[in-house]
Amino acid sequence: MTTTTATPAPPFGRALCAMITPFTDSGALDLDGAQRLADLLVTEGCDGLVLSGTTGESPTTTDAEKSALVRAVREAVGERASIVAGVGTADTRHTVELTLAAEKAGADGVLVVTPYYSRPPQDAVEEHFRTVADASGLPVVLYDIPGRTGTRIEPDTMLRLAAHPRIVAVKDCSYDFLGTQKVLSRTELAYYAGCEEHILALYAVGGSGYISTVANLVPRQLRSILDAFDAGDTARAALLQQQATELIESTMAAGLPGTVTVKALLNDLGRPAGPVRAPLRPAGRETADGLRSAYERLRAA
Template identity: 40%
Template sequence: MKNPLFIGSAVAVVTPFTDSGVNYPVLEKLVEFQIQGGTDAIVVCGTTGEASTMPDDEHIAVIKFVVEATKKRVPVIAGAGSNDTRHAIELSKAAEAVGADGLLSVTPYYNKATQKGLYGHFKVIADSVKIPVILYNVPGRTNLNINPETIQALAEIDNIIAVKECNLGQVGDVVNLCGEGFSVYSGDDNVVLPVLSMGGKGVISVMANIIPKDTHDMVAKFFAGDIKGAIRQQLQTLNLIKALFSEVNPIPVKAAVNLLGFEAGLCRMPLTELSDGNLALLRSEMKAYGLL
């Protein structure tokens, strides 16, 4: 039986930037906002954190900063994936060295590895560290799926303990094949309840950047047996989620964090500013939700 790194809501936190680098004072405020809001874990340098545009020294410095800022109050899970296996190993070791509690390792993108290649990629990464590894299956970004049978094989490796699953259609198969000891987290905010209903342990969330308490409470209500309350909370988030994904993540959520008063800055190129129309939609939905 593998112990989950967290049960509930983990925020895939944005990285606030200035023209010259990372805005660490704002990042510290975001960490505190999350912890005070009841977030169960913080995922740093993931997709939402724009890790793909961060050089390695900055990437690791941000992980180290968040580890120190959380002061062990919640687990810190570090994005450390790459489509170059050797690079992923280097990032994983470095994240472990600066105190990350676990790793989020994305499916290698662009290369279009076989299932055998995916197994080998994740196995050597897991073997290179002692901390837990969460697989990140996001076919919409990588054009590649980790099949349930491959996840089952990887789940037999001691420190591969979970998957962030963005392929809703295979959640049930993964749960059936891997058993209760392997954690499945929703990778999409709009289907948290369906994933929980099939045995999921929570969500790694974008919307938690702006509604950490509601995201935490939605999962907590489900596990406390208040299914109707959890469903009601999920349904209330849907229009806000649509606005948060009106353009590719993290463009809208970074704008939303800025609207809340945090100076998170702009996304790095090649991502651009949120269009005027979608910014108006986002502002409208945040007002309707009671955030503005």
């Protein structure tokens, strides 16, 4: 006789958008635009919003802007969606300060990236995350993206961190599927695909969903991949994943940061976005036109 156990509900939902941070034409924080975009994304199927991550231009927003963004988005979405605040920096003390500010502003959790540039060894990485997790009552999502930070959260480090009661999830951009499955098989950490091409693959082996930049553009289409899989229609889930490939590639692998490409298309669609902040530069017209074409083909699929 085979027994099954219920899979724990993902701590922040399944379909999360790594939301861009809208700015006005002059480059100021556009809180009204952020509220309108957040409401649209939740209405279109997002269970949660990740604010002030890489896509949210966290390196060029101030601490005060980050807190104001959490408060504004919470006001817009209420309890309809979870809010995870990006608080990761290369400085443990600063990261703790941002975590406490996010908690005060009304976030449901925090996203903490591996300290970057200084390339700390694994014991220091582990201590950094523990210090942040100990600092507040908020659950923590570890953000493993060595391609940007220069430092991996090694699977053995992840296994040790999983014992902390407030370290509950991982945004996985490690591109190490074996290492990811090793941690999945030995912990209760909720794994979210941070790379859209892995949405279905990670979900199929026990992942909890995704934290997606492309969800700024097509939230309903990406959620439909998970919905089809949950309904037992794995062939349709695979088809939907494949249909999204062109837009994923155009947005995330065309030589420009996802923030730049997403804002280009959102502006073209008349949705809240605005400019990017330097040192990022806006996409050219040819790029925007190519993104619009890929978007329209996916919408028509």
